[in-house]
Amino acid sequence: MSLKPISAPSPNYNKRRGPIRHVVLHYTGMKTGQAALDRLRDKEASVSAHYLVEEDGRLFQLVDEHHRAWHAGRGYWRGEGDLNSASIGIEIVNPGHEFGFPDYPEVQILTVIALVQDILARHGLLPEAVIGHSDLAPGRKIDPGEKFPWDRLAREGCAATLPDTKAEGEPAALLKQIGYSLEPGLKPVVEAFQRRWRPDRVDGAVDAETRSLIERVASLG
Structure with missing residues (x-):
């Protein structure tokens, strides 16, 4: 184009x-x-x-x-x-x-x-x-x-x-590693993450699926 x-x-x-x-x-x-x-x-x-x-x-x-x-x-x-x-x-x-x-x-x-x-x-x-x-x-x-x-x-x-590899660590630490500020609190940050990586359900909950996605995105470095 x-x-x-x-x-x-x-x-x-x-x-x-x-x-x-x-x-x-x-x-x-x-x-x-x-x-x-x-x-x-x-x-x-x-x-x-x-x-x-x-x-x-x-x-x-x-x-x-x-x-x-x-x-x-x-x-x-x-x-x-x-x-x-x-x-x-x-x-x-x-x-x-x-x-x-x-x-x-x-x-x-x-x-x-x-x-x-x-x-x-x-x-x-x-x-x-x-x-x-x-x-x-x-x-x-x-x-x-x-x-x-x-x-x-x-x-x-x-x-x-989204990579297949996973990083190890707790969700909050991995979200910070991805690039987010944790100052707003964990729930708003998880919601922002979900809007990007799991848009079909944005609820701010660190369920098993969300945790797995956080680990995968964090492995991007």
Whole structure:
């Protein structure tokens, strides 16, 4: 797929404080893509992202990648507390949980895949660098949500693939090893993990299946 972003500049950015290490995927959580685009470009809102992917597959670029867009907010991942500086943010148009949370359209996911593949290649990043907003802010954020097709992205080299190997240790320690902050408490962190790795049941319980998945993901290193 040929990527031809539509320029839609946002004034909401500043200077990065470090190298790009991650790609963060969000959903917009607003009724329409236009409403989201307007907000991300509103100086008074003080929020932005590098890219926005519409439901019909159109790709908008709001902030140049070398700038620090304001998409992640408070959060933590793998020792990094300033995810805005350390990541490229992609907003995916979807009304989210507040407005019925529809499935992500195929044409939209195709654009997301092409964009992420391009970003990873240009910045020399591994698929494991791609995370969800809920991963870095458990308990505060739940996007891109349990309907996001992480397994599809993994097959396309755009997200971590679940390994067969297992790491040894207690769930809390392994979740910290994966990259999560335990500050929000174990249950919100487990819920964030489940949204990514067991989206059919997000209950925050460390049952046998969840524990096994935690051990497998932790073995990625």
